[in-house]
Amino acid sequence: MPSPERGTPPQVADQSARTPVLSAQGLVKHYGQVVAMDGADFDLFPGEILAVIGDNGAGKSTLIKALSGAVIPDSGQIFLNGEAINFRSPLDARRYGIETVHQSLAVAPALNIVDNMFLGREIRRPGPLGSVFRMLDKKKMLADATVYMQDLKFRIQSMQQAVETLSGGQRQGVAVARAAAFARNVIILDEPTAALGVKESGMVLELIQKVRDRGLPVILISHNMPHVFEIADRIHIHRMGKRTAIVRPQAYSMSDVVAIMTGALEVNKQSN
């Protein structure tokens, strides 16, 4: 596989608006006997909210882990702005401005909200305190993190409380706020509303739309069909390790989509 060429400008396709921001072809991933991805394709276009749906174990999380550098596929190729790219670690994807809320949330429970928000990209004090003594700028991180959380209007007693003292929904809020704050290219959310109440889910959906309006494309994995139909521009249906269909929510009913997802209904592959 070719290695990422960071210096070269993105390929200009004849239809530049239709060059996917992030795409993948033929991704395969085996875990022993289990085939988590079986030739999965993927396309995300600029400025859209793409929902990825599928049964439990269909391979959705594995797909987005490959797209975010957390899993290295056995074969297949990922493209960023049309250019072949290999992520060797989550840090690689992060460097390209791809931020992910993983299903497991990926937070350090004993660290506080601010520490978690800035984990792996801490801000140091200006001047020699930062450059020589590596001192963290705790004030600035606290102030910034407070702003990020306020965007979500989550009620948090103290930003300095350990994440393990938060409710499941609040934890999810921290992970979502972190991704939304730092994404520059793509934001990926793996079931970000799974633990949330009605009001909090609404906040997250609103935030997702705000992010899209900022011009960032969003990948949303969800089992919640009403949510998917409410905000998705396109729906990627995943089944048994690969994409079986892409549909527009306006063109299909929820029950049709569920039928496609479970294999009860066949569709022509690209109905957009």
Add this chain to the structure above:
Amino acid sequence: MTTTGPMSTASRRFISFLAAPAVSPLIALVIAVIIFATQSDRFLTGRNFSLIVQQVMVVGTLAIGQTLIILTAGIDLSNGLISALGGVVMTKLAVASGVNPVLAILIGILVCTAFGAVNGLLITRLNLPPFIVTLGTLNIAFALVRIYSTQSITGLPDVQTSLGETFLLGTTAISYGSILMFILYLITWYMLQNTAFGRHIYAVGNDPEAARLTGIPVNRVLLTVYTLAGATYGIGALMLIARTGVGDPQAGQDANLESITAVVLGGTSLFGGRGNVMGTLLGVLIVGVFRNGLQLTGVPSIYQVLITGILVILAVAIDQLSRKARA
């Protein structure tokens, strides 16, 4: 909030108060000091405290590396023997091979650091459990010490024992080694609290997969921690030869368990990701105060072992209960 199980809110609060960094060990230390002060008028003197610190400075220094490792959810059984090897290398090079004594010290520290790095490499590259790896390197270091020297090395050059020398603060003689130990604690505390690397150590110990997903180079953090720990064992070696005035091939055999004891007494969780190096300092001092206090009050020293055992179990119980209270 729902309360599950028999634990009441008040007892949860009490347990999380006790589990807060350094609270329990501080209480234990203060109580011990008060008891011994009322039992012996020789206890509460500057001279006696200086002595206690000198008695614990070697284990205290090894316990710094041990704390970093335990914070990453690891463990190091090899520290005492790595340190013994470092001590023998420093002294034998200087005394028998005529190497410049300062250079010999640096080589000794380097040997310890390299040993730490080997621990780290085996744990990260081969994905082996720290307990097994350091059990192996414990034996290797032990064998290397005996192969290199079977006898104590005496007649050390002055510069190699300078950490054992003292200066007067008022009327109290304080050893340079004790000061160095306190400085190392302060540096480590600063690193853990105020640098990104410190945050990463906690994150790796908390949940390595979450740390990896947030872009922390988990293996590099681990390798650095084991290597830094090795360096503290080298400094511990220098303190040891300075205190005893010999390069002793028998040294360091209990230091692994003693350092783990101090870390646990200090409230650092053996499950990783929680704790504080200042707690370890308190843990080290608790052991030293009990040993010294019981001696002064004429209690047989075996009772110190008994009390240490009870305190260790108490410390682990508090950690375990606080984990339940959080869950």
